Amino acid sequence: MSKYLVIWPKSSNVMHINYHYTQFGEYVDYLNKKFPNQILALDLDIEDTDLNKYIENNQIKKIAMQINYENSKNAFDIIKSLKSNYDIPIMAYGCIPRMFPELFIDSNIDMIINNGDDEVCIESFFENYKNLESVSEFKNKIKGGRIIKDKNFIDTSSGEFLDGSEWGYSKEELVPIKEYDKIKGKNRYVLNISRGCPFGCSHCLIQITEGNIERRRTIQNIDNAITDISDKYKHIKIWAANFTLNKKYVDSFCNMMITKHPDVTWECATRVELVRDIDMLHKMHLAGCTQISLGIESLNNKELIQTKDFKNDEIDTAIKNIQQNEMKVKGCVMLGMPNQTKDNIIQTLSFLKERNVIVRPTIYTPYQMLDKHINVEDLSKYNRKTLKNDNVKGVTSEQLLQLVKSPYDYDKILGTRDTKDDIEIS
Numbered sequence: 001m002s003k004y005l006v007i008w009p010k011s012s013n014v015m016h017i018n019y020h021y022t023q024f025g026e027y028v029d030y031l032n033k034k035f036p037n038q039i040l041a042l043d044l045d046i047e048d049t050d051l052n053k054y055i056e057n058n059q060i061k062k063i064a065m066q067i068n069y070e071n072s073k074n075a076f077d078i079i080k081s082l083k084s085n086y087d088i089p090i091m092a093y094g095c096i097p098r099m100f101p102e103l104f105i106d107s108n109i110d111m112i113i114n115n116g117d118d119e120v121c122i123e124s125f126f127e128n129y130k131n132l133e134s135v136s137e138f139k140n141k142i143k144g145g146r147i148i149k150d151k152n153f154i155d156t157s158s159g160e161f162l163d164g165s166e167w168g169y170s171k172e173e174l175v176p177i178k179e180y181d182k183i184k185g186k187n188r189y190v191l192n193i194s195r196g197c198p199f200g201c202s203h204c205l206i207q208i209t210e211g212n213i214e215r216r217r218t219i220q221n222i223d224n225a226i227t228d229i230s231d232k233y234k235h236i237k238i239w240a241a242n243f244t245l246n247k248k249y250v251d252s253f254c255n256m257m258i259t260k261h262p263d264v265t266w267e268c269a270t271r272v273e274l275v276r277d278i279d280m281l282h283k284m285h286l287a288g289c290t291q292i293s294l295g296i297e298s299l300n301n302k303e304l305i306q307t308k309d310f311k312n313d314e315i316d317t318a319i320k321n322i323q324q325n326e327m328k329v330k331g332c333v334m335l336g337m338p339n340q341t342k343d344n345i346i347q348t349l350s351f352l353k354e355r356n357v358i359v360r361p362t363i364y365t366p367y368q369m370l371d372k373h374i375n376v377e378d379l380s381k382y383n384r385k386t387l388k389n390d391n392v393k394g395v396t397s398e399q400l401l402q403l404v405k406s407p408y409d410y411d412k413i414l415g416t417r418d419t420k421d422d423i424e425i426s
């Protein structure tokens with residue numbers, strides 16, 4: 001029987017393993033249910049495979065390829081190579097085709113995603129795409145795609161969003177999740193439970209790739225996933241931009257974890273202003289939550305990110321609320337924002353260190369500033385762990401990268417503050 005292949009091209013610099021769970025394993029599982037015994041998945045960050053032999057040995061009928069910043073250079077090389085050797089229709093999904101469709105015009109690829117959920121578009125492509133000569137016959141059966149013909153885009157029907165009961169979850173028999181865990185050095189399962197974010201921070205990719213309306217995986221679907229994997233995993237990383245945005249959902253989730261999975265622990269992420277409800281935090285602790293990540297970014301966000309104008313005392317209270325309910329706090333911090341100063345970075349990191357917050361820094365990466373003229377080689381440099389950023393006066397890009405690795409060593413890396421103004425906590 002001929003097969004459909006989903007490929008994750010090899011990343012150039014840093015692998016973002018969590019996305020292999022969410023944007024690869026979860027999609028492959030969904031597609032596997034729609035096309036039983038016909039879906040193959042190839043993760044080239046993990047598997048060193050001769051793609052030509054693989055294609056020939058497996059009678060591949062169509063290909064869907066995930067393309068993000070890290071793997072874009074290799075993805076375009078693969079498209080070129082495959083298209084020169086085989087007449088197999090290929091489509092691209094992920095953030096690059098959504099953000100930079102023009103890059104694909106000369107690539108010989110057959111279709112890219114335009115809107116809606118990735119899996120819906122891939123499913124309709126596998127099901128309906130024929131060939132460019134008959135495009136008018138099938139284009140309206142494809143959801144959320146852009147067919148490329150004679151260097152022009154032909155838009156298909158609009159994309160659709162899946163109901164949260166239909167989202168897939170990563171399975172060992174379909175994608176190499178054990179290898180993902182080895183790379184991370186952690187035995188924990190990643191499960192995406194929300195898509196879309198209403199806050200619209202300009203630097204963030206989520207609104208572009210998932211939209212600004214939040215959608216969630218159903219509690220029953222989560223229960224099924226955890227039941228399936230809980231003999232192998234006892235800790236779950238809940239992947240959601242703002243887990244506590246919907247308190248009713250959090251309550252239902254906690255009830256399910258307490259009654260069905262009392263031996264499974266979990267962690268989540270949310271915003272500073274969404275952890276004021278002490279009863280909710282207490283219940284999360286009882287339901288197995290061990291850690292909450294907060295998008296703090298910096299102590300003077302007012303000058304930096306309009307959508308995260310938290311007061312310092314609000315950040316302080318959020319940290320205390322979580323810690324008093326016996327959960328750890330991870331603080332997500334952004335380095336290299338325009339107008340950020342060396343003193344502010346030191347203040348932010350020392351403030352978090354004094355409070356025993358685990359710090360996870362990333363480099364400010366202005367995806368929103370990129371335009372269609374960017375070339376593929378430069379896309380691969382846009383990585384929040386490795387981008388060279390010279391925005392902070394008196395701090396080199398190398399020092400920022402050292403801070404990403406060792407945020408608690410800010411005094412060794414940056415020295416002392418230039419001013420002695422205290423941090424205001426009312």
Ligand code: SF4
Pocket residue numbers: 197198199200201204205206207241242271295307
């Ligand atoms: S709140 Fe977080 S996920 Fe939402 S847009 Fe802002 S940075 Fe992105």
